[in-house]
Amino acid sequence: MPIVPKFARPREGDRGRRAGPASTVGQVKGFASDNNAGAHPEVLAALAEANAEHATAYGDDPWTARAKELLRAHFGKQSVSYLVFNGSAANVLCFRALCRPWQSVICTAQAHVNVDEGGAPESLAGVKLQAVQTHDAKLTPEHVEWQLDRLGDQHAVQPRLVSVTQSTELGTRYEPYELHALAHFAHERGLLLHVDGARLANAAAGLDVSLREITTDVGVDAVSFGGTKNGLLMGEAVVFCDPVHAEGFAFLRKQTLQLASKGRFLASQFVALLEGDLWRRSAVHANAMAARLADALLSVPGVRLTQPVQANGVFAILPPGATERVRADWRFYTWDESTSEVRLMCSWDTTPAEVDAFAADVAHAGETARTGA
Numbered sequence: 418m419p420i421v422p423k424f425a426r427p428r429e430g431d432r433g434r435r436a437g438p439a440s441t442v443g444q445v446k447g448f449a450s451d452n453n454a455g456a457h458p459e460v461l462a463a464l465a466e467a468n469a470e471h472a473t474a475y476g477d478d479p480w481t482a483r484a485k486e487l488l489r490a491h492f493g494k495q496s497v498s499y500l501v502f503n504g505s506a507a508n509v510l511c512f513r514a515l516c517r518p519w520q521s522v523i524c525t526a527q528a529h530v531n532v533d534e535g536g537a538p539e540s541l542a543g544v545k546l547q548a549v550q551t552h553d554a555k556l557t558p559e560h561v562e563w564q565l566d567r568l569g570d571q572h573a574v575q576p577r578l579v580s581v582t583q584s585t586e587l588g589t590r591y592e593p594y595e596l597h598a599l600a601h602f603a604h605e606r607g608l609l610l611h612v613d614g615a616r617l618a619n620a621a622a623g624l625d626v627s628l629r630e631i632t633t634d635v636g637v638d639a640v641s642f643g644g645t646k647n648g649l650l651m652g653e654a655v656v657f658c659d660p661v662h663a664e665g666f667a668f669l670r671k672q673t674l675q676l677a678s679k680g681r682f683l684a685s686q687f688v689a690l691l692e693g694d695l696w697r698r699s700a701v702h703a704n705a706m707a708a709r710l711a712d713a714l715l716s717v718p719g720v721r722l723t724q725p726v727q728a729n730g731v732f733a734i735l736p737p738g739a740t741e742r743v744r745a746d747w748r749f750y751t752w753d754e755s756t757s758e759v760r761l762m763c764s765w766d767t768t769p770a771e772v773d774a775f776a777a778d779v780a781h782a783g784e785t786a787r788t789g790a
């Protein structure tokens with residue numbers, strides 16, 4: 418018998434005020450969030466295997482050693498990585514490591530760090546966020562330049578870090594040359610580049626490049642590399658592409674309450690994700706489901722896509738009246754109440770049948786709303 422929380426509200430890092438159905442367990446899967454998917458069976462198998470014996474705590478175990486080795490293989494042999502429980506902590510820890518108290522982080526207005534981390538960057542990392550309005554959740558060197566007019570002025574907060582999200586909160590992604598341009602510009606002006614890579618795997622899969630080619634190779638300094646949205650039970654990695662930025666990080670992680678005692682259970686999941694091609698396989702699948710969903714919705718009269726579909730999310734405006742009708746059977750969020758834009762996320766376990774059934778329901782709901790039948 419599934420347990421149905423009575424008064425649960427939308428979660429998964431999504432703002433509660435966004436319209437969506439109450440959380441339920443056992444309901445049809447839907448497109449609310451890639452965090453709503455469970456853990457991949459290969460990850461669960463790796464966890465079971467790591468559970469067989471005792472192992473030394475706090476990361477001094479063979480799984481952590483192997484996970485770090487794999488992260489070096491994926492991000493460059495000079496890189497240094499640390500595992501943490503969740504993505505907000507990975508971001509906050511990057512900010513703590515890279516910024517001093519008088520410094521700031523330039524990000525987009527849509528950035529998760531700006532709108533979905535409960536003020537943790539400001540409160541826990543003690544940095545000011547300089548949020549830039551963009552139409553596609555992507556920063557350019559020009560956006561950054563506009564924030565630098567008071568560099569060296571002791572009365573003004575001093576920008577230190579540019580933080581971009583790859584793939585972005587609006588399902589768009591940066592090309593490698595765009596990241597390279599940002600890194601080059603940031604470094605020229607004495608700043609560093611951080612990537613919130615909660616969905617880095619989806620970007621790499623979509624671009625058909627390695628993780629390294631969109632981070633270390635283009636000049637990124639630090640990455641919050643996501644595992645949870647790509648099939649882990651939980652777990653993210655903080656990756657410093659250049660070890661110089663990792664100094665003291667073990668102490669910061671402990672002080673920020675992110676050092677797992679049974680570290681092997683974070684690490685064994687990363688081993689499962691990175692040893693073979695699970696990270697890419699899952700991301701390719703989620704992206705393919707989003708592309709299929711976008712295609713199917715585009716054939717429905719009255720549907721408009723609001724962003725290019727470049728990862729595992731589809732942002733769209735559905736035909737008048739359709740959103741509320743399909744919401745009875747499907748989970749998803751209204752992203753922008755003012756335009757009725759909805760966000761539809763696909764995950765490693767989204768099936769073609771679910772995509773097709775949802776699109777058919779949107780078509781039916783749109784037709785019903787139009788004809789009043």
Ligand SMILES: Cc1ncc(COP(=O)(O)O)c(C=O)c1O
Nearest residue numbers: 429430503504505506529613615
């Ligand atoms: C872009 C982005 N960054 C980071 C996170 C990590 O959030 P959490 O702290 O919930 O793991 C999320 C999750 O929704 C996200 O979408």
